[in-house]
Every structure is written in structure tokens, then in C-alpha cells.
Amino acid sequence: MLEINDLRASVDEKPILNGITLSVKPGEVHAIMGPNGSGKSTLAQVLAGHPAYEVTGGTATYRGEDLLEMEPEERAQAGIFLAFQYPVEIPGVTNAYFLRAAYNEIRKSRGQEELDPMDFLDLLESKLKLVDWGPEIMRRAVNAGFSGGEKKRNEILQMAVLEPALAILDETDSGLDIDALRIVADGVNSLRSPERSIIVVTHYQRLLNFIVPDFVHVLAGGRIVKSGGKELALELEAKGYEWLTGVPEAA
Amino acid sequence: MTETYLQAFAADATVPAEAVPGWLEALRKAGIERFAAVGFPGLKDEDWRFTPVAPIARTPFAPARPPAAPVERAALEPFLFGHPEWATLVFVNGRYAPELSTRPALPGGAEVLSLAEAVESRGELLAAHVGRHALAETTPFAALNQAFARDGAVVWVPAGVELAHPIHLVFVASADAGGTVTHPRNLLVVERGARAAVVESYVSLGGEGSYFTNTVTEVAVGRGAWLEHARIQREGDQAFHLGYTHVDQDQDSHYRSFTLAMGALLARHNLHARLNAPHVETLLYGLALTRGDQLADNHTAIFHDHPHCNSWEVYKSILDDRSRGVFNGKVFVTPEAQKTDAKQTNRNLLLSPDAKVDTKPQLEIFADDVRCTHGATVGQIDEIAYFYLQSRGIPRERAQTMLTCAFAAEVVDEIAIPPVREYLTRLVTERLGGDR
Numbered sequence: 265m266l267e268i269n270d271l272r273a274s275v276d277e278k279p280i281l282n283g284i285t286l287s288v289k290p291g292e293v294h295a296i297m298g299p300n301g302s303g304k305s306t307l308a309q310v311l312a313g314h315p316a317y318e319v320t321g322g323t324a325t326y327r328g329e330d331l332l333e334m335e336p337e338e339r340a341q342a343g344i345f346l347a348f349q350y351p352v353e354i355p356g357v358t359n360a361y362f363l364r365a366a367y368n369e370i371r372k373s374r375g376q377e378e379l380d381p382m383d384f385l386d387l388l389e390s391k392l393k394l395v396d397w398g399p400e401i402m403r404r405a406v407n408a409g410f411s412g413g414e415k416k417r418n419e420i421l422q423m424a425v426l427e428p429a430l431a432i433l434d435e436t437d438s439g440l441d442i443d444a445l446r447i448v449a450d451g452v453n454s455l456r457s458p459e460r461s462i463i464v465v466t467h468y469q470r471l472l473n474f475i476v477p478d479f480v481h482v483l484a485g486g487r488i489v490k491s492g493g494k495e496l497a498l499e500l501e502a503k504g505y506e507w508l509t510g511v512p513e514a515a
Numbered sequence: 516m517t518e519t520y521l522q523a524f525a526a527d528a529t530v531p532a533e534a535v536p537g538w539l540e541a542l543r544k545a546g547i548e549r550f551a552a553v554g555f556p557g558l559k560d561e562d563w564r565f566t567p568v569a570p571i572a573r574t575p576f577a578p579a580r581p582p583a584a585p586v587e588r589a590a591l592e593p594f595l596f597g598h599p600e601w602a603t604l605v606f607v608n609g610r611y612a613p614e615l616s617t618r619p620a621l622p623g624g625a626e627v628l629s630l631a632e633a634v635e636s637r638g639e640l641l642a643a644h645v646g647r648h649a650l651a652e653t654t655p656f657a658a659l660n661q662a663f664a665r666d667g668a669v670v671w672v673p674a675g676v677e678l679a680h681p682i683h684l685v686f687v688a689s690a691d692a693g694g695t696v697t698h699p700r701n702l703l704v705v706e707r708g709a710r711a712a713v714v715e716s717y718v719s720l721g722g723e724g725s726y727f728t729n730t731v732t733e734v735a736v737g738r739g740a741w742l743e744h745a746r747i748q749r750e751g752d753q754a755f756h757l758g759y760t761h762v763d764q765d766q767d768s769h770y771r772s773f774t775l776a777m778g779a780l781l782a783r784h785n786l787h788a789r790l791n792a793p794h795v796e797t798l799l800y801g802l803a804l805t806r807g808d809q810l811a812d813n814h815t816a817i818f819h820d821h822p823h824c825n826s827w828e829v830y831k832s833i834l835d836d837r838s839r840g841v842f843n844g845k846v847f848v849t850p851e852a853q854k855t856d857a858k859q860t861n862r863n864l865l866l867s868p869d870a871k872v873d874t875k876p877q878l879e880i881f882a883d884d885v886r887c888t889h890g891a892t893v894g895q896i897d898e899i900a901y902f903y904l905q906s907r908g909i910p911r912e913r914a915q916t917m918l919t920c921a922f923a924a925e926v927v928d929e930i931a932i933p934p935v936r937e938y939l940t941r942l943v944t945e946r947l948g949g950d951r
Contacts, residue, residue, distance in 0.1 A: 312902075312906050313905070315898055315901075316898075335905065335910075336906050337909060337911065339906075340905070340906055341908045348903065348906075351903070352897075352899055352903035354903070354917075354921060355921060356920070357921045365913070366904075367908075369908040422907065
């Protein structure tokens with residue numbers, strides 16, 4: 265699915281990723297953990313094509329294609345989805361219009377027919393249930409005036425509708441209470457399948473109680489400093505990051 | 516070329532074809548005298564420094580004439596909205612066109628008629644209002660309009676009457692209007708406790724050359740009355756459009772305006788609202804869409820002369836190519852106008868590095884117990900917003916259209932009359948290349 269080799273990236277000429285190597289196979293769930301500033305969010309955003317980051321070295325191959333050569337929309341059309349840490353507010357564009365536009369652009373890129381508004385509503389109905397929402401949310405402007413929890417749920421709704429092959433969740437758990445966390449986790453778990461890969465970027469082990477990963481990687485200083493199974497997350501929870509990174513965690 | 520107009524005025528006076536009452540004769544004379552005295556404004560004139568009217572001044576525009584071939588009703592279809600039976604007054608090259616107009620009976624004796632007709636049948640009403648709200652001293656073009664005030668629309672809604680449907684006033688420039696000037700003079704009177712919605716459209720049927728529309732609309736909103744007013748300026752792309760709307764509001768009245776500027780090579784609209792009594796509410800929304808070498812100038816002035824009045828103003832512009840935008844928003848609060856609540860916002864979206872905006876909020880506040888705020892922004896679409904849409908599979912070009920339409924929707928959505936709002940949403944979305 266995804267092969268990352270010695271990936272390096274910087275923002276404003278400041279290196280953030282210093283050689284990441286990672287292989288994600290279909291059906292696998294990988295957790296990327298690490299303290300603040302370790303580069304874990306940067307990795308997520310670089311994979312989605314965020315314009316602020318400059319890739320300075322290494323490769324990333326997605327389903328045999330050079331990911332780094334693709335525009336952000338081409339990555340989405342190819343099946344990559346990034347759930348944003350800070351979802352963007354788009355006043356004046358309704359959730360319904362936005363999501364249908366995205367859904368149809370992706371279909372169009374694959375030579376499939378676009379769904380008309382009525383058929384799309386049918387599709388939405390089941391997806392809304394996943395995040396425990398009624399249809400009224402679709403008439404609101406995208407994320408505008410949404411609470412932090414609502415924004416994260418909206419990301420999961422988008423993911424459920426767009427059905428990506430590779431979903432990347434960037435700190436989707438941050439700032440969520442336990443109920444919202446459960447809704448988000450249920451949404452993600454419902455998407456787990458042998459064909460679909462998920463990368464969960466998180467600071468805390470808590471989310472991994474609900475979304476149980478196959479692999480856990482710890483980032484520090486823009487590199488993976490340790491990889492292991494799901495038990496690694498528990499170890500981190502008990503010991504903190506310091507024993508791996510050698511630096512006390514910033515407050 | 517002030518001379519062009521002085522000669523035209525003199526020539527006009529020798530034509531006794533239309534009986535003109537003394538008060539109107541005096542008004543016209545005062546108008547031309549004022550114009551002769553001040554002439555066209557130049558760039559040194561503070562009020563006109565970003566809006567060069569020299570091309571208007573140096574072109575000897577001839578008085579408008581009827582089109583060579585009659586305008587067909589079908590040609591107007593793209594400019595109409597709502598139900599075909601709603602009151603629609605059409606003016607072609609400045610002259611009322613009864614054969615293109617729809618005049619259903621209105622409730623409560625309300626009337627929609629041409630200025631020429633109203634001179635005959637509603638002389639008293641006109642004498643009480645025309646030239647009393649929009650003063651010739653305000654701008655040279657207002658004086659010029661007053662000098663040549665011959666035709667235009669008159670809407671009269673008597674006390675307590677509520678009109679169920681919007682009234683549409685359509686000013687059409689025919690395809691052969693090039694080289695000519697019109698001076699439509701409109702009057703909207705909504706009396707005590709009455710309610711109405713009026714839409715003014717300035718449109719072109721295409722054609723070569725530039726023409727000049729110099730229009731004035733006077734608005735009187737009576738005590739407790741309610742008026743929704745929309746103004747759609749979609750003149751031909753070589754046209755010059757100068758407009759001045761003056762609103763006088765009485766106690767407890769509500770006036771809401773939406774102005775759309777998307778046509779003309781050079782367009783300027785002055786919208787002045789005077790709040791003449793306490794507890795008045797004034798809402799001004801505006802949207803300017805420019806591209807190519809267009810310039811759209813919006814000058815607004817809100818006069819808070821009495822306590823406990825609210826004014827709320829949001830003007831936006833979206834500029835592409837080398838186009839120019841000008842915004843000047845004055846808010847005057849006199850010492851008597853305590854408890855004034857006034858908010859002004861001007862936001863400008865640049866789609867091209869060559870587009871430019873000059874924006875100037877101008878608040879003059881002489882009362883101490885007031886809440887007055889203003890803010891102006893000029894910027895491009897946020898890269899993060901682009902990225903968010905692109906990361907969902909939406910190509911950048913479509914993302915730009917979506918975000919631009921959304922920027923416009925924030926003001927268009929404020930139009931209170933659903934059929935007007937829907938029509939303008941469609942119009943603006945089409946212009947911006949969207950698909951809603």
C-alpha cells in the first residue's frame with residue numbers, strides 16, 4: 265500500500281523529518297506516536313501533500329506510484345484521506361454540497377458516474393448513523409461554528425463517505441471527551457477491512473484502547489526510534505517518551 | 516465637456532412637447548446651474564481620487580434615443596425573475612416602455628408608474644419628494660441627473676399597505692445605445708407602516724461602444740415602514756454607470772439594501788442613508804464582482820442624527836484580472852445620537868496579483884455612549900482552505916470557485932426576499948463559474 269523510504273521534509277528551511285522509513289500493507293493499522301515536535305503530524309501532512317512542507321529527500325510510493333509527485337487532490341482521488349488535526353472552517357459552503365462535490369470528484373476521476381443529490385442523500389443516511397448525527401448537520405456550513413468534537417466527527421463522516429484505501433488520522437483524539445472519542449473510534453473501526461490501511465497519529469495511548477493497532481512506531485527528532493506491536497503503546501503510557509527520546513517532554 | 520450638457524439642456528428647453536410643471540422646471544434649472552458651476556470632478560477631488568471620470572467627461576454623449584428596432588420581451592428574459600405577473604416596469608434607453616412592462620393592480624391603492632405619468636397624476640407626491648432627498652449638491656452627477664430628469668420609476672406604497680411581491684424596475688440599454696446618456700430618476704415612497712420590496716436592475720442587451728447611465732433614486736421610508744431594496748448593476752462591459760441612492764428614514768423604520776455591481780467598465784454608486792428619527796434600523800449589504808479592466812466604486816454614508824438607531828453594513832468585493840475596487844464608508848454620529856449601534860465591514864478578495872482595492876472606512880463620532888466598529892480586509896483565498904478542499908479530491912480550480920462563491924454567499928444570503936435571494940444567488944454563482 266505505502267512504502268516510505270528515508271523521507272525528509274522541512275518547513276521554512278527547518279528540517280522536521282530526518283529520514284522516515286515505513287511500510288504499510290493492506291489491512292494494517294499503524295500507530296505513529298511521539299512527543300510534541302517529534303514530526304508525527306508533519307509526516308501525516310506531507311503524505312497528504314500539505315503545501316507548507318518541502319520534501320527534501322527520500323521517497324514515498326503509494327500503490328506503486330510516486331506519491332510525492334501527486335497533487336493533493338490526486339492523492340485523495342487515488343484513495344488517501346487525511347483527517348485533519350485542525351479541520352478548516354469553510355463558511356458559506358454547506359456540508360452537503362462540500363461532501364457531494366468531493367465524493368463526485370473522486371468518482372469522476374475514476375471514470376464513474378456522479379451521484380445526483382437524491383442518491384447521495386441515501387448514501388449519507390447510513391454514514392450519518394456511524395457518527396450518531398441527524399441530517400440537519402448537512403445544512404450547516406463546513407465546520408463553521410462547530411465545536412472541537414463536532415469538527416472531528418465531521419472528519420470521520422467525510423472519511424466514511426469517501427471510503428479511502430489509506431486513512432491517516434492526525435491527532436483525531438486530541439481534545440475529545442470519552443463519548444466523542446468512542447464515536448470517532450467506532451467510525452474508524454467500521455472502516456477496518458483487509459483492503460484498507462489506517463495510520464493513526466496520536467500523542468496518547470488512550471485512542472489505541474479503542475482503535476487497536478497492529479504496529480506502533482515512536483517518532484523522535486523526525487525519525488522512527490522504536491517500532492513494535494500494540495504493547496509498545498502501553499509501555500509508553502507507563503514510562504512516558506523520555507526513555508526513548510532521551511529528552512524530557514515539554515510541558 | 517461640461518459644454519455638451521449645457522447645450523443639450525438649452526436644446527431641450529426649446530422643445531415644448533411635454534408639459535412640465537413649474538416645480539420640476541425649477542428643479543431642472545437648479546440642476547444644470549449647479550452642474551455648470553462645479554463641472555466634472557477630477558482626481559484631485561478627495562471624493563473621486565480613485566475613480567477617474569475623465570473618460571465620461573471627455574466623451575460627448577448624446578441624449579438617448581429610442582432603439583432602431585423595438586426591444587422584444589424575450590430579450591429581457593435573462594434579466595427577469597419571479598412570477599411573470601409581478602409588477603415589472605421596463606425602461607428602454609431611459610424611456611418608459613409600457614409594451615414591455617407588467618402592471619397588475621396592487622393592493623391598497625399602491626402604484627407603480629413612470630415619472631412622466633406621475634407628473635400628470637401624482638404631482639403633489641412628486642413635488643413633496645423629488646429633489647428633496649437626493650440633493651443636487653451631493654455630487655456633480657446628481658446635479659446633472661436633476662437637470663435632465665425626464666423619466667424613471669415611481670413606486671408609491673400608501674400607509675399600512677403591504678405588498679406581497681417584489682416590484683422590479685428594469686433599465687435596459689439597447690444594443691444601439693452606444694454614445695448616448697440616460698438620466699433615470701426614480702422615487703420610492705413607502706409610507707407609514709407599509710411594507711414593500713423593490714428591485715432595480717440596470718442591464719444591457721449588448722452592442723458596440725460605450726454608453727453612460729447616470730441615475731438617481733430617492734427613497735422615503737415612513738414611520739414604522741419596511742423596505743427591502745435590491746440594486747443589480749449589470750451594464751454593458753464598456754458602459755459607464757453612475758448612481759446615487761439617497762434614503763430618508765422615519766422613526767421605527769427598517770430599510771435593507773443589497774447592491775450588486777458586476778457590469779460596466781467604470782461604475783460608482785453612492786448610497787446615503789439618513790436616519791431622521793430614533794429607533795431606525797438600516798442594513799446595507801453590497802457585493803462587487805470585477806474582472807478585466809473594470810472599476811467598481813461604492814461610496815456609502817450613514818447619518819446617525821438621532822438616538823437608539825442601528826446600522827449594519829457589509830460590503831464585499833471579488834476582483835480578478837487588472838480590475839479595481841474602491842470602497843468608502845462614512846458613518847456620521849451626531850452628539851444627539853446616543854446609543855447608536857453601528858457596524859461596518861468591508862472585505863475584499865483578490866483573485867489576481869494585478870487587482871487592486873482602495874478601501875477607506877470613515878467614522879466621525881461625536882456622541883460618547885455608542886457602539887461603533889469598522890473593519891476592512893484585503894486578501895487572497897487562504898492556502899489552508901485550498902488544501903482542505905484539495906485533500907478531499909476537489910481540484911484547485913474548483914476549490915477556488917467554491918471558496919469564492921462562499922465568500923459572496925455571505926452577503927447574498929442576507930437578502931430577505933426569497934425569490935430575489937435565489938435569483939441573485941444563481942446570477943452571482945454563474946458569474947463566478949460555480950454550479951449551485
